[in-house]
Amino acid sequence: MRTNVKLFGILGVFFLVVATVYGFWVNWSEWAGIPAIYAVGGLGLMIAAFLWLTDRKFGVGPDDDEDGEIAQYSGTYGSFAPWSWWPLGLGIASAALVLGLALGWWIFFVGVGLGVYFLVGWVFEYSKGDHAH
Incomplete structure (x- = not known):
């Protein structure tokens, strides 16, 4: 590191x-x-x-050890949702934002609304439903 x-x-x-x-x-x-x-x-x-x-x-860490082995990197790297649709919606909202800059402001504002909705959904994904903590 x-x-x-x-x-x-x-x-x-x-x-x-x-x-x-x-x-x-x-x-x-x-x-x-x-x-x-x-x-x-x-x-x-x-x-x-x-x-x-x-x-x-x-x-x-293992990358600073001159005699380190690849197996030292094993372990959990994070917690990820197994089937999350929120990132896909956020990508579509981002595409609408860029498209709105090129074609019309009304598309931009639709993209902002969709982006806020999908971002809040992604942030609070673990607050309810099957994966609630």
Whole structure:
């Protein structure tokens, strides 16, 4: 994990420097690429921070052990719903959002409504029904 922290930290700083150099190169007149490159740098630093905090919390993992075996990675990686339809609906809502930006605002607002509905359903999926905790 420490190697990943260093890798994403270096990539994040690299893209922040590249965005700044690019901004001076185009006289800060290009407003699509500059924020996008800054966003890539910020995302790299965000991943590095998450991995660093995870490393501090859990300590040395199997990927940091030079003599580690693949079997050390076994175990539970998360809890997933066995048959959840909420992500499919959220994907359709996202498609409606993008389609609404291209064709008409009324489609966009339908997508927002569907997105809120499916997102709330996905978040509270384990609160009722067969998989309630």
